[in-house]
Amino acid sequence: MAETITFYTNPMSRGQIARWMLEEIGQPYEMILLDYDGGMKSADYLAINPMGKVPAIVHAGKVVTECAAICAYLADAFPTANLAPPTDKRADYYRWLFFAAGPVEAAVTNKALGFTVPEGRERMAGYGTFDHAINALESAVSGPAWICGDQFTAADVYVGSQVDWGLSFGTMPSRPAFEAYAVRLRERPAYKRQKELDGALIAKMQKPA
Known part of the structure; x- marks a missing residue:
């Protein structure tokens, strides 16, 4: 295409x-x-x-x-x-991509808004509790490389963005696995280009008229 x-x-x-x-x-x-x-x-x-x-x-x-x-x-x-594994090796790819888009996004947003799932209603929330979601996310990024092993994929862009932002803005706890994963992400040339491009646009938008 x-x-x-x-x-x-x-x-x-x-x-x-x-x-x-x-x-x-x-x-x-x-x-x-x-x-x-x-x-x-x-x-x-x-x-x-x-x-x-x-x-x-x-x-x-x-x-x-x-x-x-x-x-x-x-x-x-x-x-x-x-940026995608072969179709027969996409279990972790789909699993964690959609986990980050669903339970993690909801858990982090609700916590930032001050909402706590009432005790006994965790199953209704889908993500259980904030700690449940974060603990599961930690297991996904605890390896020495990427979500799908040695191959960096689109799942790392999305999951990695959640972790990177969470650490930067304090919406996600600092844990060794998260910090190590973020260090690897921030070395990606494409990550650096994105930050430079969007950083320049933000600076321009915030510049006094």
């Missing part, structure tokens, strides 16, 4: 995850910056993502939203980047 990717984002958003993935695949993309109160709620953008949030990508006439889905889609659309 050689079609250009259109990337809708705001640097102060989860769009950073999608940009990291775009940098990993090494394909050209067109960036469209949207602000929260205007562009994201415009009729044109709501036709792309009715949720009125970023990121979103359009590729080959197809819209993909949700960061985990964007990561998985791009890995499949551009197989030469080698």
Whole structure:
């Protein structure tokens, strides 16, 4: 697939995850910056993502939203980047990609909002408790390399973003396994490019008029 990717984002958003993935695949993309109160709620953008949030990508006439889905889609659309395991070795890949997008995201968000699952209602929450979700996540990144062993994949972009942000903003506890995983992630050239690109955009947006 050689079609250009259109990337809708705001640097102060989860769009950073999608940009990291775009940098990993090494394909050209067109960036469209949207602000929260205007562009994201415009009729044109709501036709792309009715949720009125970023990121979103359009590729080959197809819209993909949700960061985990964007990561998985791009890995499949551009197989030469080698960011997805062979189909018969994707158990850990799918397991932890969707675990981070579901239980971890919910647990971390609820904790940040001050919500605690009432005692005895843990099964209803899906993730049990914050500690249950974090302990499970720790087991996924406790190896010496990546989610799928020696191969870095799109699952590491998404799971790694959760860990990296969690450590940076204090929404996830500092544990040796998390810290070691984050160190490995931050050495990725694509990670560094993403931080440089989005950091420059954030600085420009925050510069006094």
